[in-house]
Amino acid sequence: MWYMNEERQLMLNIAKDFVAKEIKPVAMEIDRNCEFPMKLFKRAGKLGFLGITFPEEYGGIGGDWTTLALILEEIAKSLPVLTVAMGAHSLLSGGLLNMLGTPEQKKKYLLPAAKGDIILACGSTEAVGGSNQIEFSTRAVLSGDEWIINGGKVLISNIVVADVYVVLALTSEKLDPATRAGMSIFLIKAGTPGLEIGKPEHKLGWHGSMTGSISFKNCRIPKENLLGPLGGCLQAMFVSATDEFMSCGPVSLGIAEAAYEMAKKYSQERIQCGQSMFDRFQVTRHKLVKMYTEIETLRALVYSTHAVKDKGNLVLAEGRLLKIKGAEVAEYVAREAIQLFGGVGTVIETGVERFWRDAKVMAIGGASVEALMDNIAFMMKNKMI
Amino acid sequence: MAKIIACYKWVTDEADIRINSEGSIDFSKAKGKISDYDKNAIEAAMQAAQSIGASAVALTFGTAKAKLSLKDALTRGPAESFWVCSESAEKADGAATAKVLAEAVKKIGDYRLIICAEGASDTYARQVGPRIAARLDLPCITSVRGFEIQGDVITATRKLDNRTEVVKAGLPALISVLPEVNEAPIPGLKAVLDAGKKRSTEFKLQDIGLTDADVAPRTEVRDFKAYIMNRKNIIISADTNADKVKELVANLRKDGVI
Secondary structure (H helix, E strand, O other): OOOOOHHHHHHHHHHHHHHHHHHHHHHHHHHHHOOOOHHHHHHHHHHOHHHOOOOHHHOOOOOOHHHHHHHHHHHHOOOHHHHHHHHHHHHHHHHHHHHHOOHHHHHHHHHHHHHOOOOEEEEOOEOOOEOOHHHOOOEEEEEOOEEEEEEEEEEEOOOOOOOEEEEEEEOOOOOOOOOOOOEEEEEEEOOOOOEEEOOOOOOOOOOOOOOEEEEEEEEEEEHHHEEOOOOEOHHHHHHHHHHHHHHHHHHHHHHHHHHHHHHHHHHHHOEEOOEEHHHHOHHHHHHHHHHHHHHHHHHHHHHHHHHHHHOOOOOHHHHHHHHHHHHHHHHHHHHHHHHHHHHHHHOHHHOOHHHHHHHHHHOOOOOOHHHHHHHHHHHHHOOOO | OOEEEEEEOEEEOHHHOEEOOOOOEEOOOOOEEEOHHHHHHHHHHHHHHHHHOOEEEEEEEEOHHHHHHHHHHHHOOOOEEEEEEOHHHHOOOHHHHHHHHHHHHHHHOOEEEEEEEOOOOOOOOOOHHHHHHHHHOOOEEEEEEEEEEEOOEEEEEEEOOOOEEEEEEEOOEEEEEOHHHOOOOOOOHHHHHHHOOOEEEEEOHHHHOOOOHHHOOOOOOOOOOOOOOOOOOOOOOOOOHHHHHHHHHHHHHHOOOO
């Protein structure tokens, strides 16, 4: 592949080893029990997967985005939910810390986060506005040396297990719709009085991602826990969210590849009337070719976009395209894979249906593909693309 | 600092090998990898070096393709890697490989222990380790499942067919280890970056006093064939169990199994 080099290949081999020896044996069990993959998450930290794009001085490896994509793709082939936890931790929360943190904040939070010694969660989405910050109502007010936070967030990944929540809150009366000024970010440690953690939701897919609500009732945090400029964090949030959307490309690619490989193997081994399904039915062959075509199309989009990102571009529109196209391809391929399996494809123990469940959530979790299309349309209208 | 030398082989990754319908083997899409068992040998060298305050180094004999292995080997911990590069490695048998590695070991010098895997994951001929030891006139302990070093003595536990055996040898020595000697850890991504900063030394055959003629193999691989299992679909249909056994035995005799 044009995007491979020796260093990336060695790092990918490490991910392959990790998947084969440690993830694959427990992946089905984690999905079935809806448990956060704590042991794997900690191991991912020790192996350096949680700080790939962080600077070396803060525990990362100063790697590029293409390397991150290769590793996410590989992990997603076995356990997509681990990449979801990694995305919330390293890209959304860690990304904001990396962009906005003071050296002291980075040393205190980013360094242990890169090693997996602490877990981060990002609190943005709210019940009323969804991901539309104009409608957010969580508010922070400065009182002496403390910020007092009131409000609530919903559908937040890594709740319960997180040690630190990176939370968006209004610090003005309302968000300026033109300049987007008025929103700030705060670092809130788990266990802080006034921070209440809800119960993880039972979801269609992403079992074990610990997604749920958090609320703040006169939650007091030190003044220095403000992350970044007062009232001026949304640009950074837009960038870190883009990085997270972009990561949905390789994750979706991994999901699609896993489902496709299972269906291809089954079609070649399942005998009907003396022939494999692959040899006997044109419809089987054509389905597999279409699935393969979509996968290779997505692969081209994923790695060309990451190559552009590696050159220092923000890829605000292209990053969103990866989530849109990735979710579409992963859901299509996983659905067709189940269809090729027939009845046994719907049996949980077969292990293919979970990829469809995870693929379906890809189109919604973090931001719906429709919201992202509106983002891109806005960029079109304003001649940004 | 004294060295612990781990020898390894760059082999074809069996996961990439395709078997054609007529039984021939297609290597065209196969990538290379460090033999799985050699990863245990490298880890054993790391542990041994740590226990006696020596420096672990990695050594391989391979074609130009084996260059890809150097950083991989260094990622697993050794401080330095050595590579004897020659296209003759493509067809080298155990005797030729041992000759090259023994001369390379002499060139590296100042070693206390040489560690090989019991066999490589492609041929598993179990020749190289003992042959290196013979050439260097070193004590050799094979089939090692565990060992410790105290002073100038290595104590190793060997796994034999139906028992284990504990043997001692003076250093320097050579041991060939079984995969169960340790669990080769998965290196972290940082180790890949660190590997780029370590030194790799390339030897040509003449650098270690050999020529292509010196490493000509005495054995020749004529062909590779896949092992194909075909079912004979013989149904034993005798009426009584005793007759069924007789029929089974007769069939096995006919096929030369017993």
